[in-house]
Amino acid sequence: MQLLRLWLLQLRYAATRELMFRANFFVWVAVELAWFVIQLAFIGVIYHHVEEVAGWRRNEMIVLVTTNQLVIQIFTAFLMPGLSKLPELVRTGKLDFVLVKPAPPAFLISTSHLEIGPLANGGIAVAMLVAAVGGLGLHPSWGEMAWYLALVFAGLLVHYAVLMTLVSLSFWIIQAESVLLGYYTLFQVARIPREAASGWFRVVFTFAIPLLLVANVPAASLIRGGQPGPTALFLLSGLLAAVFSTAFFLFGLRRYQSASS
Amino acid sequence: MSAALRALPAVFSLGLQQQLAYRWNYFLRSVFSALPLLVSWVFWGAVFRERATVGNYTLAGILTYYAVLLVVEAVCQPSDDDFQISREIREGMLNPILLRPLPYGLYRAALFAAGRSAYLLAALVPVSFSLFLVSRAMDLDLARLSLGHGVPALLGAALLQFSLTLCLSLCSFWLLDVSALIFLVYALEFLAGGHVFPLDLLPPPLFAVVRLLPFAYEYWFPAAALCGNLSEGAWKAGLCLQYGWAFFFMVLAHFIWKAGLRRFTAAGG
Numbered sequence: 001m002q003l004l005r006l007w008l009l010q011l012r013y014a015a016t017r018e019l020m021f022r023a024n025f026f027v028w029v030a031v032e033l034a035w036f037v038i039q040l041a042f043i044g045v046i047y048h049h050v051e052e053v054a055g056w057r058r059n060e061m062i063v064l065v066t067t068n069q070l071v072i073q074i075f076t077a078f079l080m081p082g083l084s085k086l087p088e089l090v091r092t093g094k095l096d097f098v099l100v101k102p103a104p105p106a107f108l109i110s111t112s113h114l115e116i117g118p119l120a121n122g123g124i125a126v127a128m129l130v131a132a133v134g135g136l137g138l139h140p141s142w143g144e145m146a147w148y149l150a151l152v153f154a155g156l157l158v159h160y161a162v163l164m165t166l167v168s169l170s171f172w173i174i175q176a177e178s179v180l181l182g183y184y185t186l187f188q189v190a191r192i193p194r195e196a197a198s199g200w201f202r203v204v205f206t207f208a209i210p211l212l213l214v215a216n217v218p219a220a221s222l223i224r225g226g227q228p229g230p231t232a233l234f235l236l237s238g239l240l241a242a243v244f245s246t247a248f249f250l251f252g253l254r255r256y257q258s259a260s261s
Numbered sequence: 262m263s264a265a266l267r268a269l270p271a272v273f274s275l276g277l278q279q280q281l282a283y284r285w286n287y288f289l290r291s292v293f294s295a296l297p298l299l300v301s302w303v304f305w306g307a308v309f310r311e312r313a314t315v316g317n318y319t320l321a322g323i324l325t326y327y328a329v330l331l332v333v334e335a336v337c338q339p340s341d342d343d344f345q346i347s348r349e350i351r352e353g354m355l356n357p358i359l360l361r362p363l364p365y366g367l368y369r370a371a372l373f374a375a376g377r378s379a380y381l382l383a384a385l386v387p388v389s390f391s392l393f394l395v396s397r398a399m400d401l402d403l404a405r406l407s408l409g410h411g412v413p414a415l416l417g418a419a420l421l422q423f424s425l426t427l428c429l430s431l432c433s434f435w436l437l438d439v440s441a442l443i444f445l446v447y448a449l450e451f452l453a454g455g456h457v458f459p460l461d462l463l464p465p466p467l468f469a470v471v472r473l474l475p476f477a478y479e480y481w482f483p484a485a486a487l488c489g490n491l492s493e494g495a496w497k498a499g500l501c502l503q504y505g506w507a508f509f510f511m512v513l514a515h516f517i518w519k520a521g522l523r524r525f526t527a528a529g530g
Contacts, residue, residue: 027441034448042457046308048464049315054307169289178290185293188300196307201299 006103007111014081014114028117032073036121039065039191040128054196060223061193062132066125067222068190068215071155073122075163079156081113083163084180087170096258106249110160133222140222147226151218154238158214161241162186164249171252190214194230210237265363269371272363276375290340291384294331295391301327302395316462322488325402326459328392329411329484335384337419337479339426340376342369346430347439356527365518366427366511373423402488410496411487417503418483421475424510431514434521455481461490475510478503 018025043065047058056064086109089095098108133140140148166179189211197205197212205212213234220227280287302324309320318326346369349355358365395401429446433439451457454476460468471477482499485491491499 024438024441027445031441031444031448034445034452038448038452038457041452045458045462049462050308050312053304054310173285173289178286178293181290182293185296188297192300192304193307197303201303 003103003107006107010108010111011078011114014112015116018114018116025117028115029120032076032118032121033124036069036125039069054193056193056195059132059135060219063129063136063223064193064215064219065191066129066132067152067155067219068187069125070122070129071152071159071190071214071218072187073118073125074152075156075159076118077115077122079110079160080163081115082110083160083167085109085113086167087179090170090256091174093258095256099256099258105253106164106246110164136223138223144222144225148218148222151221151231151234154235155214155218157238157242158210159187161238161245162209162211164242164245168245168249168252171255186211187214190216194220206233207237210234210241213237265367268361268363269367272368272371273375276372277379279372280376280379287379287383291380292387294334294384295387298324298327298331298388298391298395316459317490318459318462319402321402322490323459324395325405326484326488326490328395328401329406329487330456330480331384331388331391332487333415333418333480333483335381335388336377336415337422337483339373339422340380342373342376342423343426343430343443344440345372346427347433350431350433350521350525351437353527355525359527366514369427370423373419373426377419405489406487407489408487410489410491411483413500414478414483414486414496414503417500417507418479421503421507421510422479424507424514425475425479427514428510428517431517431521434517434524450476450479453477454479455484459485461485472499473502475506478506 040062043058043061046053047061051057053061086095089098089109095105098105098112101108163183166183169179186209189205192212194202194206194212194216202212210233213230217227217230217234221231305320305323305327308315309323313319315323349358355365358368361368392401425446429443430439432442436442453460453471453474460471460477460481463471478499482491482503486496486499
């Protein structure tokens with residue numbers, strides 16, 4: 001409860017800071033929107049030539065891509081801005097100011113910043129999602145929608161785990177900005193239909209780093225109804241990944257030598 | 262001018278040392294750069310599961326395109342040059358550079374060349390490994406590779422990307438933060454440059470339009486030229502447009518620099 005109150009306080013402070021630069025907000029909405037349009041354009045070009053990919057038709061693929069976009073935008077709004085600051089905090093020694101506060105450092109770092117722009121893009125993703133679901137002739141119940149949202153939030157856990165693990169490398173590598181590039185690159189995997197992958201690729205990105213489940217499981221639950229096996233696997237692997245990443249962060253923290261003289 | 266040219270090897274060496282100061286960061290960057298090829302392999306493998314061709318491409322042809330795109334990226338794509346230039350302007354680090362008898366464009370070009378050389382070395386292992394993985398699964402269309410067409414197009418793409426980057430980052434004379442502008446153009450480059458898919462998969466009217474834009478000559482044109490997908494006529498016309506755009510952005514950068522310097526206030530160190 002105390003952490004929730006702290007999170008809300010951090011959110012309020014971060015929102016005030018964000019709203020000081022309103023023009024910046026609109027520019028970043030345009031930037032994020034452009035990247036989303038790229039994904040939709042890609043689908044448009046592919047389905048200009050084919051009817052389906054790995055059993056996914058055009059509107060189903062849009063549900064997959066918009067679900068992925070929704071997870072990314074929520075993550076980018078609430079958790080990513082803070083986490084991506086960790087390499088700089090470690091390098092400059094400003095992590096000291098976080099460590100002296102009486103709250104878990106992983107929590108303080110990941111919730112310290114907020115970006116409002118991605119929330120607007122999340123809204124656009126939802127609008128596209130509704131249109132695609134309508135195009136498929138689906139009428140999900142409130143329960144199914146709530147379950148979909150719960151799975152979207154489980155996807156956030158996987159994003160958190162991957163980025164937390166990557167940025168924690170900054171305890172070993174002096175300049176670790178390239179890990180952010182790694183995060184963006186890795187999450188290209190989440191946009192692929194799970195049925196498209198096979199062999200070692202499917203095994204690695206389902207069990208070791210469950211990126212193939214992040215958007216696939218929520219999207220498939222909306223389109224084809226609940227799938228107990230993949231869903232249970234998704235929830236379990238997401239939880240395990242989050243635990244591992246936090247442990248990895250704490251392990252790295254032991255190497256931190258502070259900047260004080 | 263000859264003094265400036267004599268200084269360039271020293272600037273190049275300096276740039277190389279700067280790039281290699283953070284080797285792990287560099288290595289990680291190059292490792293991650295190879296992953297998109299594996300993602301393309303999986304996705305396009307599914308697209309081609311029930312058909313032999315999509316547009317003019319076979320699966321081997323399209324994967325060769327994405328593999329060659331990795332080389333184009335390694336040779337031509339600026340890494341951090343845009344943000345470095347922006348920082349130099351905003352944080353007053355431009356002052357000592359202005360005092361040197363060396364044109365700023367040439368100075369940055371030498372650093373860009375150093376960055377590309379270092380990255381090319383670092384990317385060699387992960388890119389080769391990822392190519393090896395893909396080539397084990399299928400025969401890539403390597404017999405059609407055309408170095409004669411590809412190398413001039415690669416150099417043109419590097420020139421174009423560098424001059425466009427210079428134009429964008431020099432906007433820091435007027436804007437507090439150019440990162441949004443850079444990412445917006447980056448998105449355009451990805452889509453209209455043929456980074457996401459080969460541009461000739463677009464419907465013909467759209468393809469005709471994007472071929473006139475500079476972005477097509479940053480990725481698609483050099484990759485298509487290297488893959489040997491272009492006729493002699495299309496290659497020559499493309500090369501003219503590519504170098505024409507590069508020249509245009511270089512001239513534009515020159516004027517932006519002149520106008521920016523009039524606004525620039527050198528304060529302190």
